[in-house]
Amino acid sequence: MSDMIPEDQGALFLLYREKGDVSSFERLMDYFAKPLYSYLVRYLRNRHEAEDALQEVWLKVIRQKHTYQEQGSFSAWIYRIAHNHCLDLFRKKSCRTDDREIVEDEEGGAVLDRLPGFFSTPFETMVENEIISQLEAEIALLPDLIREVYILRAVQGVPFKEIADIQKAPIGTVLSRMHQAVQRLKPVVGDLLDSTAETAG
Amino acid sequence: MSVTTLFRMKPEPKCPSDENVCLFLDCPDHDPQKQAFLNHCSVCEPCLRRWNDILQVVEAGAQLPLWQPQPGMAARILDQAYAEIFPTQTVLTLPAPQHVSFFNLPGWRAAWVALILVFSLGIYLQFESPQSAYAPSQKIDEKISSLEQNLEKLQADLEYEIAYYTEDSI
Numbered sequence: 001m002s003d004m005i006p007e008d009q010g011a012l013f014l015l016y017r018e019k020g021d022v023s024s025f026e027r028l029m030d031y032f033a034k035p036l037y038s039y040l041v042r043y044l045r046n047r048h049e050a051e052d053a054l055q056e057v058w059l060k061v062i063r064q065k066h067t068y069q070e071q072g073s074f075s076a077w078i079y080r081i082a083h084n085h086c087l088d089l090f091r092k093k094s095c096r097t098d099d100r101e102i103v104e105d106e107e108g109g110a111v112l113d114r115l116p117g118f119f120s121t122p123f124e125t126m127v128e129n130e131i132i133s134q135l136e137a138e139i140a141l142l143p144d145l146i147r148e149v150y151i152l153r154a155v156q157g158v159p160f161k162e163i164a165d166i167q168k169a170p171i172g173t174v175l176s177r178m179h180q181a182v183q184r185l186k187p188v189v190g191d192l193l194d195s196t197a198e199t200a201g
Numbered sequence: 202m203s204v205t206t207l208f209r210m211k212p213e214p215k216c217p218s219d220e221n222v223c224l225f226l227d228c229p230d231h232d233p234q235k236q237a238f239l240n241h242c243s244v245c246e247p248c249l250r251r252w253n254d255i256l257q258v259v260e261a262g263a264q265l266p267l268w269q270p271q272p273g274m275a276a277r278i279l280d281q282a283y284a285e286i287f288p289t290q291t292v293l294t295l296p297a298p299q300h301v302s303f304f305n306l307p308g309w310r311a312a313w314v315a316l317i318l319v320f321s322l323g324i325y326l327q328f329e330s331p332q333s334a335y336a337p338s339q340k341i342d343e344k345i346s347s348l349e350q351n352l353e354k355l356q357a358d359l360e361y362e363i364a365y366y367t368e369d370s371i
Contacts, residue, residue: 016282025282029275034267041268054270058278062285135261154262159227175220182223182258189261190254 009074017065029058032075035156036082042151043086045140053089057082076162083148083166090144131192138188142181149174150181216241216248223255 009031015024036057040050060081068077139147145167152158152166160178164171217238228235242249 022279022282026275026279029278033275034269037270038265038267051270051274055274055278059281062278062282132265135265139262150262153226154259155265155267157263160224161227171224172220175223178223179219182255185258185261186254189258192261 010068010070010072013065013068013074014070017068028074032078036078039079039151039156040082040086042136042139042155043082043144043148044089049089053082053085057085060085073162073165075158076165079152079158079162080166080168086148134192135185135188138185142184146177146181146184149177150185153178154181216245219251222248222251225252226255226259 009028012024012028015021016028037050037054040053040057041047044050044053057078061078064081068074139150142150148167149163152163153160158166160171160174164174167174222238225232225235225238230236238248238252242252
């Protein structure tokens, strides 16, 4: 995500939208392919759904291209489309997403049962070591919006202000979600670091 | 006797809330507020611990791998992008022409075709029959006249030969 500044992303998209330059669109697709797909896999917790969602998100980008405003960040705009698409999927699957239920969602163990394909063999082959695998499992247990904030900020490096735009939430709410994610992942990361230190020692 | 302090200690800033500590992740290192917080951490162990926890959890997330989607997907999406930019006109596809014969026409169409054929034949015969009736007689006349000419020629030859042989016999 470091070889293209945000202004370039917006300019490339405008080239596609205004001049019909599909090669610009292709460059954007190349650039966002990995981050967007990884975000969808972790947020939806299902590889197959993430592939379908990725295609749908790009088709929405094409169909809704006139809704992009030049002043805004392109990455925030595309993540916002992806976020809305995921929320639609959650609603269809009657997943719980609002804050009240997130606070009550403490029985994380049950979440693993509704993750078809996430820990399947092909996926696990991609995970090279146990630390990453355990952390992935813990992230998957986080409630939806908290998980999204953590993925966007920690994994993708999206600033909190943009995450607030993506989730259409006040920045205080986003920071609070990040704090909750840190609280829930802290013991896991601490244990993992301790075990790594013991192994190294 | 009053005691005056030589050095006045700068009051320690209040410990920021957990949310605000998270916000320092987005601040550049030279940000004055972040600098103040980091200075505060050097004397406040709970804040230092909170900051380290956040850093550890965020850095652990940054180590997670990013995955590549299937290569065929990009091609499908690009096709759609091209289709949006260059929309193709819909081509009206006609059904394949069927073999039409007089026998598989509907009854009323067959009647019309037959009527047109009868009219056409009548008109053709109307204009063609006088010529065709005249032509054989003219040909016969021409034939008779040529035959007559041939006959006259033969008679002339015959007379010449008779005269020749009679002169020889004399």
